Amino acid sequence: MVELLGISGSLRAESYCTAILKTLADSPGDMTNIRLFPLHDLPLYNEDLESLLPPAVTVLRNAIAAADGIVIVSPEYNHGMPGVLKNALDWASRPFGRAAISGRPVLAITASVAFTGGVRAHAQLNETLIAMACQLVVRPQSVVGGVHDKVTGGRLTDQPTLYFLRAGIGDLVQLVIASGAGQRAEASRRTHRGD
Numbered sequence: 001m002v003e004l005l006g007i008s009g010s011l012r013a014e015s016y017c018t019a020i021l022k023t024l025a026d027s028p029g030d031m032t033n034i035r036l037f038p039l040h041d042l043p044l045y046n047e048d049l050e051s052l053l054p055p056a057v058t059v060l061r062n063a064i065a066a067a068d069g070i071v072i073v074s075p076e077y078n079h080g081m082p083g084v085l086k087n088a089l090d091w092a093s094r095p096f097g098r099a100a101i102s103g104r105p106v107l108a109i110t111a112s113v114a115f116t117g118g119v120r121a122h123a124q125l126n127e128t129l130i131a132m133a134c135q136l137v138v139r140p141q142s143v144v145g146g147v148h149d150k151v152t153g154g155r156l157t158d159q160p161t162l163y164f165l166r167a168g169i170g171d172l173v174q175l176v177i178a179s180g181a182g183q184r185a186e187a188s189r190r191t192h193r194g195d
């Protein structure tokens, strides 16, 4: 099994981004599992807390370490990624040089009610992921414009969009396999299980 961690950049209960993530998780492809990780409990980043980590941060870092790859679906706020997502990535990026997220394959998706689909947030998100030495899935930008017309009943119902995003998940899984990231995550899962 390829274990993917799904992170939504929106805390909104009726979030379109979370709806997209849930749709991908409903049917992630052969031998693939997507587990959603909500960001609601994370405190604001404060380097002073690195010596006595808030439990929610430890949970996040362990979840990333145990994941073979990550899929992020984020809205665009004022031409960038939401602070909630940047905050989570800042927590995930430490300890510097030893962060579990470094080297992890990541598929970035943005969505917006605007026709632009969050392209500016997408570019910013890519920059941040590169700074953290993540392996980005390289493919045409996965952006969803006019997302309010493509989500119904809490799920992405626009079939061409769903087909395109599922292909992105397929590329992410291929990158996990090619990079050996899955083996490193399996070692981490074994450590946590105490095998």
Ligand SMILES: Cc1cc2nc3c(=O)[nH]c(=O)nc-3n(C[C@H](O)[C@H](O)[C@H](O)COP(=O)(O)O)c2cc1C
Pocket (backbone or CB within 6 Å): 010, 011, 012, 014, 015, 016, 017, 018, 074, 075, 076, 077, 078, 079, 080, 111, 112, 113, 114, 116, 117, 118, 147
């Ligand atoms: C604070 C704020 C700023 C926003 N700025 C942008 C923006 O710069 N570009 C854009 O396309 N949409 C912008 N939007 C609209 C969001 O893309 C839209 O509300 C989206 O549905 C939010 O994602 P969610 O449904 O997952 O919560 C903004 C929304 C909020 C609340």
